[in-house]
Amino acid sequence: MPGRHPHRVVVLALDGAIPFELGIPQRIFGCARGPAGEPLYTIATCSVRPPGPVRTDADFSILVENGPEALATADTVVVPASYELGPVYDEGVITDELAAALSHVRPGTRLVSICTGSFVLAAAGYLDGRPATTHWSSAAHFARLFPRVDVDADVLFIDDGDVLTSAGVAAGIDLCLHIVRRDHGTAVANDVARRTVVPPHRDGGQAQYIQRPVPEPQLAGTARARAWALTRLHEPIQLRDMAERESMSVRTFTRRFREEAGISPGQWLVLQRIERARQLLESTDLSVDQVARDAGFGTAQSMRQHLQSALGVPPTVYRRTFRAGAGTGTGTGTGTGTGTGTGTGPDRGERARITSGR
Known part of the structure; x- marks a missing residue:
């Protein structure tokens, strides 16, 4: 590439x-x-x-x-x-x-x-x-x-x-x-x-059509809970903790969150932690264990499983791809456009893992 x-x-x-x-x-x-x-x-x-x-x-x-x-x-x-x-x-x-x-x-x-x-x-x-x-x-x-x-x-x-x-x-x-x-x-x-001036990342699997991306005026939203969680990704975050930030029951909060974000709170947290891990792997020399802790995965094994599932590569390969090349990744597709693509970079093959439920 x-x-x-x-x-x-x-x-x-x-x-x-x-x-x-x-x-x-x-x-x-x-x-x-x-x-x-x-x-x-x-x-x-x-x-x-x-x-x-x-x-x-x-x-x-x-x-x-x-x-x-x-x-x-x-x-x-x-x-x-x-x-x-x-x-x-x-x-x-x-x-x-x-x-x-x-x-x-x-x-x-x-x-x-x-x-x-x-x-x-x-x-x-x-x-x-x-x-x-x-x-x-x-x-x-x-x-x-x-x-x-x-x-x-x-x-x-x-x-x-x-x-x-x-x-x-x-x-x-x-x-x-x-x-x-x-x-x-x-x-x-x-x-x-x-x-x-756009959001840096919306996962490819996020729903196209979200029922209520902006809360109706008379209804409380979930934006404060998301902002609160983003400052605490390194800590265990329970669903009830996020719901309490908005003074909602867990059931109401979960429903409202999905209506606004198109995915569940748990799926959203995993995506934010994956993004945090990517940033740390690219921009720091922290060990994989430390990155796992700082991103909120707890263990290197847990982070490895999530990155492998989301990006198709383990943390060490991801870091080597974007650190050794000084910012020039190797994510390339080498197929002919006839159904035989063999892209090799991180994120190859990303597609739907989250549906809208509409």
Whole structure:
């Protein structure tokens, strides 16, 4: 993956593009910097035709300066959503123009979709036999059009090695941050999150659709309990302790927490402890035993099991990946985009482990 030279990301702008989603890769990858402030990615935008205007779903067009040949230069290709996918969205059939453009993509290139950009990857055959997600409102239609794809509508994004798909709009930010974290570690991803003023990490398995992300005015929320728990991850935290912070019964607190966060309090605590362990492994020389204690896992064995389950690697391998390379991770997918991806970095294969319960 990223090595001595910046990793090249090429974004495919289709007619009917949503400007917000089209700009996500430039904003997230463009903010990623190495130890000396050097850019870790270069980003280019291309269209399926020679350079020229591309319509958006807004009241303006954009001038794209690269034709489809730019796809041949990409290490990662990103396909954002479009409201003008035509036969791709209606019938699951790729157009000749789009097929010709995608023919420039080199084998082994990492493929990423945002929202209904997944329809393009599926119509081109890149998702056959793979897990994938898309915007929840289009998921049933997607599943009917592409029965060979393992569709999961209850997650923010899915990392299947060299092919990654996300749900709509802000989930594209989550996926791009996840890619930065996979490539270069938590410290770089957190710096990008700070620069762009977004949450540094939402787990890919978090539900797309949360019943009540903001409490109704007359109802108490659970934000104070979460803030309280984050300062005490190194301590044992009981569910009743969190409920007491909000003056709720355990049952009410658990229900309200799931409505707001999309996952249970226990699942949320594990995710926060995994994130804390990642930060300590990357940024300190603490022993694995000490990291386990500081992150609240208690024992190295417990932490090892959780990291192995969540990231696919044990703590020592994770630390070696992101410390020895001075911030240049080795998380790469080496598949051909035909269902044979063999990504090797931490987080490879992240997908749904938490459902929304809706």
